[in-house]
Amino acid sequence: AQSVTQLDSQVPVFEEAPVELRCNYSSSVSVYLFWYVQYPNQGLQLLLKYLSGSTLVKSINGFEAEFNKSQTSFHLRKPSVHISDTAEYFCAVSDWGAGGTSYGKLTFGQGTILTVHP
Amino acid sequence: DGGITQSPKYLFRKEGQNVTLSCEQNLNHDAMYWYRQDPGQGLRLIYYSQIVNDFQKGDIAEGYSVSREKKESFPLTVTSAQKNPTAFYLCASSGRVVTDTQYFGPGTRLTVL
Secondary structure (H helix, E strand, O other), X not given: OOEEEEXXXXXXXXXXXXXXXXXXXXXXXXXEEEEEEEOOOOOEEEEEEEOOOOOEEEOOOOOEEEEEOOOXXXXXXXXXXXXXXXXXXXXXXXXXXXXXXXXXXXXXXXXXXXXXXO | OOOEEEEOOEEEEOOOOOEEEEEEEOOOOOEEEEEXXXXXXXXXXXXXXXXXXXXXXXXOOOOEEEOOOXXXXXXXXXXXXXXXXXXXXXXXXXXXOOOOOOEEOOOEEEEEO
16 A cells, blocks of 8 residues: 655745755555645645656746655755745655556645745 | 536535535546545545446545546535545546546535534
8 A cells, every 4th residue: 555644744934945845655566756736725736746757857836856766755845935835735646556456546645734924 | 628617615514414516527537536635634535436337435435425427527425424524525537547647626615514
């Protein structure tokens, strides 16, 4: 069985400061990794995903995440945050080694609330 | 515009009543999912369907039921057997390839009075 742990439930930060949201996963097979963002009372939006190839993946709004297989981590970073980045962020994993029966089935972490202060 | 719609946005029900949440998608996706979100617990999978007329239980299916009679629709019924139904419910859909992104609806907030 796979699981995802987001190490911080809340991360407060000042505007223009760097931020890192931590995510660790456990799985017995190879995985795909995702970061989603949720603004208050809305659904989730995909921020970025790692499927294969380069271990560093980037979003269009300045976030990036690095897949580290040896540490089973997929931490999300941004060098300079903006007030509009205030939201809850979810790390998720999907495994592809289960004979095709679990495709698309995501396991989510508990979420990290990022609050950017002026 | 393509997307996923959920209705209603807010729903109130009395204890002992069944209630059905609607989810419709026009993305031509084969797979659809229902998640429950509680503060500090992330999202937990209730049911998912990979094709019309077929669905599987997720991690917390007890007290819920679904149907998948049409490709674009995947309604969720919260029955009176669900002990703690107050939560935010999210519907999602995706293609059938494991690398396909799941797209989420705006959610329905259910409150049991």
